[in-house]
Amino acid sequence: MPKSLFISPSELRKAGFLEFSPIPVNRYNKTIGEEKEFFTDDDFLRIYRDMMVIREFETMLNLIKTRGEYNGIAYNHPGPAHLSIGQEAAAVGMAYTLTVDDFIFGSHRSHGEILAKGLSAIHQLGEEALMQIMESHFGGTTLRPVLAGHEGTTRELAVRFLVYGTLAEIFARETGFNRGLGGSMHAFFTPFGVYPNNAIVGGSGDIAAGAALFKKVNRKKGIVVANIGDASMACGPVWEGLSFAAMDQFHSLWEEDMKGGLPLIVNIMNNQYGMGGQTAGETMGYGIAARIGAGVNGDQMHAERVDGYNPLAVIDAYRRKRQILEEKRGPVLLDVLTYRYSGHSPSDASSYRSKEEVEAWEQADSIGWFGNELVRAGVAEPLQLEQIRQETGELIGWALKLATDDEVSPRMNLYARPNLIGEMMFSEGSADRMAEGVPEACHPLEENPRIRQLATRERYAFDKEGKPHSKIRNYVLRDGIFEAIIDRFYKDPTLIAYGEENRDWGGAFAVYRGLTEALPYHRLFNSPISEGAIVGTAIGYAMCGGRVVPEIMYCDFLGRAGDEVFNQLPKWQAMSGNVLKMPVVLRVSVGSKYGAQHSQDWTALAAHIPGLKVVFPVTPYDAKGLMNSALQGTDPVIFFESQRIYDIGEMFRKEGVPAGYYEIPLGEPDIKRPGEDVTILTVGATLYRAIEAAGILQEKYGLSAEVIDARSLVPFNYETVIGSVKKTGRIVISGDASARCSFMRELASTITELAFDYLDAPPVVVGSRNWITPAYELEEHFFPQPSWIIDAIHERIVPLKGHTPTHDFSEAEQLDRNARGI
Numbered sequence: 059m060p061k062s063l064f065i066s067p068s069e070l071r072k073a074g075f076l077e078f079s080p081i082p083v084n085r086y087n088k089t090i091g092e093e094k095e096f097f098t099d100d101d102f103l104r105i106y107r108d109m110m111v112i113r114e115f116e117t118m119l120n121l122i123k124t125r126g127e128y129n130g131i132a133y134n135h136p137g138p139a140h141l142s143i144g145q146e147a148a149a150v151g152m153a154y155t156l157t158v159d160d161f162i163f164g165s166h167r168s169h170g171e172i173l174a175k176g177l178s179a180i181h182q183l184g185e186e187a188l189m190q191i192m193e194s195h196f197g198g199t200t201l202r203p204v205l206a207g208h209e210g211t212t213r214e215l216a217v218r219f220l221v222y223g224t225l226a227e228i229f230a231r232e233t234g235f236n237r238g239l240g241g242s243m244h245a246f247f248t249p250f251g252v253y254p255n256n257a258i259v260g261g262s263g264d265i266a267a268g269a270a271l272f273k274k275v276n277r278k279k280g281i282v283v284a285n286i287g288d289a290s291m292a293c294g295p296v297w298e299g300l301s302f303a304a305m306d307q308f309h310s311l312w313e314e315d316m317k318g319g320l321p322l323i324v325n326i327m328n329n330q331y332g333m334g335g336q337t338a339g340e341t342m343g344y345g346i347a348a349r350i351g352a353g354v355n356g357d358q359m360h361a362e363r364v365d366g367y368n369p370l371a372v373i374d375a376y377r378r379k380r381q382i383l384e385e386k387r388g389p390v391l392l393d394v395l396t397y398r399y400s401g402h403s404p405s406d407a408s409s410y411r412s413k414e415e416v417e418a419w420e421q422a423d424s425i426g427w428f429g430n431e432l433v434r435a436g437v438a439e440p441l442q443l444e445q446i447r448q449e450t451g452e453l454i455g456w457a458l459k460l461a462t463d464d465e466v467s468p469r470m471n472l473y474a475r476p477n478l479i480g481e482m483m484f485s486e487g488s489a490d491r492m493a494e495g496v497p498e499a500c501h502p503l504e505e506n507p508r509i510r511q512l513a514t515r516e517r518y519a520f521d522k523e524g525k526p527h528s529k530i531r532n533y534v535l536r537d538g539i540f541e542a543i544i545d546r547f548y549k550d551p552t553l554i555a556y557g558e559e560n561r562d563w564g565g566a567f568a569v570y571r572g573l574t575e576a577l578p579y580h581r582l583f584n585s586p587i588s589e590g591a592i593v594g595t596a597i598g599y600a601m602c603g604g605r606v607v608p609e610i611m612y613c614d615f616l617g618r619a620g621d622e623v624f625n626q627l628p629k630w631q632a633m634s635g636n637v638l639k640m641p642v643v644l645r646v647s648v649g650s651k652y653g654a655q656h657s658q659d660w661t662a663l664a665a666h667i668p669g670l671k672v673v674f675p676v677t678p679y680d681a682k683g684l685m686n687s688a689l690q691g692t693d694p695v696i697f698f699e700s701q702r703i704y705d706i707g708e709m710f711r712k713e714g715v716p717a718g719y720y721e722i723p724l725g726e727p728d729i730k731r732p733g734e735d736v737t738i739l740t741v742g743a744t745l746y747r748a749i750e751a752a753g754i755l756q757e758k759y760g761l762s763a764e765v766i767d768a769r770s771l772v773p774f775n776y777e778t779v780i781g782s783v784k785k786t787g788r789i790v791i792s793g794d795a796s797a798r799c800s801f802m803r804e805l806a807s808t809i810t811e812l813a814f815d816y817l818d819a820p821p822v823v824v825g826s827r828n829w830i831t832p833a834y835e836l837e838e839h840f841f842p843q844p845s846w847i848i849d850a851i852h853e854r855i856v857p858l859k860g861h862t863p864t865h866d867f868s869e870a871e872q873l874d875r876n877a878r879g880i
């Protein structure tokens with residue numbers, strides 16, 4: 059249903075003031091005595107114990123890094139260890155009230171958060187559930203070393219499992235929580251609600267918002283916490299995540315039980331520093347980070363600063379904020395004051411702060427202070443606290459010994475299985491739906507007006523006599539994409555799609571016309587203009603178990619989502635040790651008419667990044683079949699589309715585009731015109747210019763060209779192309795990307811390696827010039843034209859009798875262009 063939110067000039071033009079409410083700062087002031095009503099002595103002691111576990115864990119790592127030894131156990135750990143000594147109360151306070159269904163995301167400095175949340179989950183889970191979690195993680199690989207000789211309770215076993223799994227991960231052991239592929243900065247363990255920690259600081263900002271979106275849309279229990287460093291509050295993904303999470307539409311347009319804000323707490327772990335830059339007073343202007351909330355939405359994100367040196371203050375805040383989230387009034391911003399005594403990393407010389415400052419915070423140390431308070435309030439005897447400290451030391455020493463033992467904690471054996479990591483890059487799943495359930499829709503699929511309209515369209519572009527149908531009668535490429543997507547919307551209840559102008563507008567290029575009527579807001583909506591958040595939230599949504607189709611309006615805008623597309627989307631499946639799946643089909647439209655910033659083909663950038671599948675279909679049949687495959691899979695797919703041809707009919711498949719469901723496997727190039735004398739391999743919409751060139755080659759020069767459409771870039775099965783080259787001995791590769799470092803160059807070099815013996819001449823690349831894309835009116839000088847392909851064949855492969863080239867494809871010209879970098 060189209061929306062109606064009337065914008066009234068008389069209302070909007072009224073005079074007034076924007077008003078803000080006071081933001082509470084360190085308002086918690088209860089004593090332990092006063093809190094006894096809400097905590098048992100055991101609870102207090104557990105808080106103390108959890109803080110102590112983190113302290114000792116991090117202290118051990120600090121000693122390993124700086125001295126190569128802890129309690130007589132020597133070890134060399136060359137990898138990172140960003141420690142949070144001093145921040146324990148903030149972590150334990152954050153995790154204490156969270157349930158197992160609540161998810162936390164973090165950063166490079168999140169060992170403490172993993173332990174705190176894990177310990178909290180272990181406290182809550184029953185013994186059977188704990189056993190089941192531990193036994194099923196990688197078929198017991200992490201549990202086995204822990205279980206050997208264990209004599210305590212299941213809960214004690216689980217604590218050992220948590221500490222060991224985290225440490226083994228930090229040391230890159232296959233027995234670690236992520237098979238050693240995550241490591242210190244990316245370790246996590248989803249069964250305890252610990253979701254990915256991100257070494258790209260601030261990276262969790264939009265991903266966590268996507269996880270909260272998943273919870274909301276799929277009616278899952280629990281809230282999501284994004285732990286973000288104070289310095290990372292400057293990062294784009296954090297701001298984009300905030301904008302996304304605070305969208306008005308959750309309240310104004312989403313309907314029934316979907317109405318209301320996202321269950322998200324952005325928890326600033328405010329330790330006052332980046333690495334050495336001081337946030338308040340130097341690198342940021344917020345003074346008190348909680349101020350940010352006032353700029354995000356009318357609720358000021360219910361922002362508050364809390365004293366993260368007192369675990370009870372943080373717990374109190376979480377209790378209150380959770381209620382806000384349960385009332386669907388999120389998101390929430392918490393500025394949790396803390397301090398790290400440890401350096402940014404163990405090599406940090408602390409040149410950016412004074413000894414006095416560190417000592418002043420050490421004086422106020424949360425563990426020492428909390429212990430004293432417990433004694434003062436009669437909760438614990440000093441001896442009890444000392445016993446906790448000792449037990450913790452033993453626990454950490456035990457874990458270190460085990461995690462550094464190459465026999466029990468081996469690394470992934472890449473000698474025996476050299477391709478193991480390669481095999482983990484993709485999940486290669488096939489799933490009609492990511493969860494059971496009835497997909498929500500506003501009407502049955504057959505009643506959809508566009509589906510009905512498409513039933514009357516010509517699914518092959520030519521009539522019986524071979525004459526083209528009038529354009530408006532044709533079933534076109536955008537229809538193929540639409541049919542695949544709407545079909546999946548009716549199969550997979552988790553599927554959602556969003557991007558800029560995706561709803562009422564129907565997508566900037568009308569691919570989604572007809573979807574607005576079919577789907578409720580929570581399955582199809584307009585996002586803010588936040589390419590980072592569009593992709594980042596999709597990543598968070600998918601890693602929690604949903605399927606999602608985000609859209610980037612122009613390929614050129616991919617740069618705005620650079621971190622999400624290049625660092626997050628491709629990496630989490632393997633970095634998780636294959637715990638996570640990433641069923642995200644990212645639609646990216648390649649422009650042509652709007653000049654330098656709206657016309658670039660960046661397929662090579664996507665294909666370069668390991669972990670992404672990349673397709674670029676250019677016929678209605680291929681578009682539908684490849685979209686079906688992409689949506690059936692569980693891997694991230696960058697789905698390139700070309701704005702030149704959204705309204706092109708099916709010109710190659712005489713049977714037309716099937717109305718029913720079919721898949722075209724990713725990775726198979728397709729011969730679009732058979733031939734004998736020369737192969738023209740195209741990437742993207744250049745196919746149609748290559749077909750034109752092939753016609754001219756045949757008619758004017760009697761040369762029969764075989765035209766192959768790459769269709770996919772990653773994966774890519776070379777067999778068809780090599781088979782063609784064996785026959786023709788000649789190949790031109792053409793596409794609309796600027797030629798330098800393009801995927802065409804990759805194809806050319808691989809074909810040279812694989813088919814050198816069959817080639818009469820080296821493969822020739824005919825791409826766009828290495829310039830800015832000029833205006834549409836000048837584009838024939840920039841994008842490959844049929845005449846360029848013919849000229850290139852004439853100049854570099856086989857002279858064409860009587861041909862006078864109009865473009866210079868000589869070696870001298872190529873050398874000169876390269877020498878000048880153009």
Ligand SMILES: Cc1ncc(C[n+]2csc(CCOP(=O)(O)OP(=O)(O)O)c2C)c(N)n1
Binds near residue numbers: 257259260288327329
């Ligand atoms: C995008 C990005 N920029 C820079 C870095 C290098 N770096 C690692 S940690 C860090 C400081 C982060 O400060 P903050 O967010 O406050 O977290 P803290 O280290 O204090 O926990 C920097 C600059 C990075 N990892 N990622």
Ligand SMILES: [Mg+2]
Binds near residue numbers: 331
């Ligand atoms: Mg910081």
